Amino acid sequence: MRRARRTGDRRGGQDRDGTRAKAGEEKLTSQQTRGLKNKPNSGRSSLQDHRDYHQVQMDVERSLAHFPRGMRPEQRAVLQEQLVAVILAVLSSRPELHYYQGYHEVALALLLVLGPRAAAALLDQLSMHHLRDFMDPTMDNTWHILNYLLPLLARESPQLHSFMERAEVGTVFALSWLLTWFGHVLPEPTHVLRLMDFFLASHPLMPVYVAAAVVLYREPEVLACPCDMPSLHQLLSRLPQPLPTESLLAQALNLFARHPHSQLAQETAMRTHSSLSIEGSFTALRAASAHQRPDWVLQKQRQQPGYQKASGSQAGPSTLVKAAVWGLSATLGAAALAVTQTALGWGPEVLWKIF
Numbered sequence: 222m223r224r225a226r227r228t229g230d231r232r233g234g235q236d237r238d239g240t241r242a243k244a245g246e247e248k249l250t251s252q253q254t255r256g257l258k259n260k261p262n263s264g265r266s267s268l269q270d271h272r273d274y275h276q277v278q279m280d281v282e283r284s285l286a287h288f289p290r291g292m293r294p295e296q297r298a299v300l301q302e303q304l305v306a307v308i309l310a311v312l313s314s315r316p317e318l319h320y321y322q323g324y325h326e327v328a329l330a331l332l333l334v335l336g337p338r339a340a341a342a343l344l345d346q347l348s349m350h351h352l353r354d355f356m357d358p359t360m361d362n363t364w365h366i367l368n369y370l371l372p373l374l375a376r377e378s379p380q381l382h383s384f385m386e387r388a389e390v391g392t393v394f395a396l397s398w399l400l401t402w403f404g405h406v407l408p409e410p411t412h413v414l415r416l417m418d419f420f421l422a423s424h425p426l427m428p429v430y431v432a433a434a435v436v437l438y439r440e441p442e443v444l445a446c447p448c449d450m451p452s453l454h455q456l457l458s459r460l461p462q463p464l465p466t467e468s469l470l471a472q473a474l475n476l477f478a479r480h481p482h483s484q485l486a487q488e489t490a491m492r493t494h495s496s497l498s499i500e501g502s503f504t505a506l507r508a509a510s511a512h513q514r515p516d517w518v519l520q521k522q523r524q525q526p527g528y529q530k531a532s533g534s535q536a537g538p539s540t541l542v543k544a545a546v547w548g549l550s551a552t553l554g555a556a557a558l559a560v561t562q563t564a565l566g567w568g569p570e571v572l573w574k575i576f
Contacts, residue, residue, distance in 0.1 A: 250315065257545045258344065268309045273320040277308050280325045287329055289410055304332055307341045310352040320452055323400035328351065330404060330417050351425045355400055365489065366429060367392040372488035373433045376480055381440050392455040395432045402428060406460050419470050427484045430473040438469060472575055 246343050273290060281301050308328050312318055326349070329342035354362035370392050376384035397405040402420055404413045420427055435455065436443070448458050 239401070249454070268306060268313075271309050271313055273303075273312055274309060276322075277305055277320060277325060280322055281305050281308075284325060284329065286408075287326060287404065287413075291331070300332065303337045304329055307332055307337050307344060310341045311345045314345065314346060318353075319358050321355055321400060323397060323405060324352070324355075326401040326404035327417075330410075330413050332400075332412065334414065347421075351420065356505055361398070363396075366426065366487045368393060368431055369426065369429045369482065369485050370395060370436075371478065372485050373429065373480055374436060376475070377433070378440060381437070382445060384444055384448060389450050390451045390453040390457065391450075394454050395436075397502055398432050398435075401429045403431070407464075408462060413465075415466055416470075424477065426474065427477065430476045431469060432473065433476055434469045434472040435464070438465070439474070 259365070281304050284301075285297070288300065304325060308320070308325055312320055328340065328344050331344055334340075335343060348356060354366060357363075371382060372386075374385070402413075403416050407416070409415050419431075439457070439461070442456060444454065446453050474515070
């Protein structure tokens with residue numbers, strides 16, 4: 222495995238001397254496959270009983286563009302069936318793991334190199350380590366990891382960071398980069414495998430540093446873009462092809478050395494705390510506003526002793542109704558102002574998360 226790490230870090234990765242598959246096998250023999258209780262060749266009926274079977278099946282059927290070009294339809298059909306089996310073998314053996322969309326793209330890269338049995342075993346190990354935070358019941362840890370990106374950009378280019386903050390673009394554009402190890406946005410399988418070599422040989426947070434390197438590489442394009450969220454999100458979501466993969470990986474290593482993740486942790490924690498705080502504030506606001514509705518006020522009034530319903534078609538709106546409507550208007554107006562002011566200081570990924 223030490224050899225695999227050296228070749229994964231160097232230019233060209235593990236495919237130059239044919240060590241990619243050997244490295245995967247070496248990793249498996251060193252850690253074994255004891256944790257994988259279910260094998261990818263289990264019966265189809267047992268796979269269909271898994272809670273994520275239908276979602277995995279749909280995602281695999283939609284992933285035709287990520288299979289090697291020129292593959293015959295019958296070969297691709299076999300690989301798709303194997304891919305579903307590999308994924309569900311891991312998920313069935315680890316019930317605490319939750320499937321996420323994009324997981325199948327990491328699994329596909331492993332399957333193409335290692336075959337179903339070894340791919341399932343290595344995917345099991347990655348799911349318990351490098352990909353573990355993405356496989357929680359909620360996306361809280363995923364957002365936490367994404368929040369490393371902006372502080373890293375701020376350290377490297379305050380101008381770029383300030384521009385992105387003013388545009389309120391957030392970090393959602395990089396979500397698929399992390400979840401799929403860039404497999405979703407890179408059209409060439411060779412580039413996907415090259416990044417997989419690199420990530421297997423690196424710290425689990427290395428995809429964040431590669432994402433930062435990509436954004437920094439595109440800084441001139443970003444600064445020339447209109448400073449608004451839709452325009453900037455569209456620009457950053459679509460990577461130009463071809464990318465200078467090797468120079469970007471070299472820059473990511475340099476960023477990792479100069480800005481260790483431990484130094485970014487405090488800034489990241491502050492952003493995460495802000496996200497959790499606003500979510501709690503909106504929960505309290507919803508509860509408070511529910512008790513300010515005019516119908517709720519009238520219902521409470523009717524429950525009081527001595528309440529008499531107004532009669533006569535000429536009777537105008539009661540003072541109680543007017544007061545309730547005025548109170549509701551004032552409450553919602555103050556809340557809207559507070560939310561607008563708060564949103565100016567927080568990225569749109571926070572609001573996207575809440576709603």
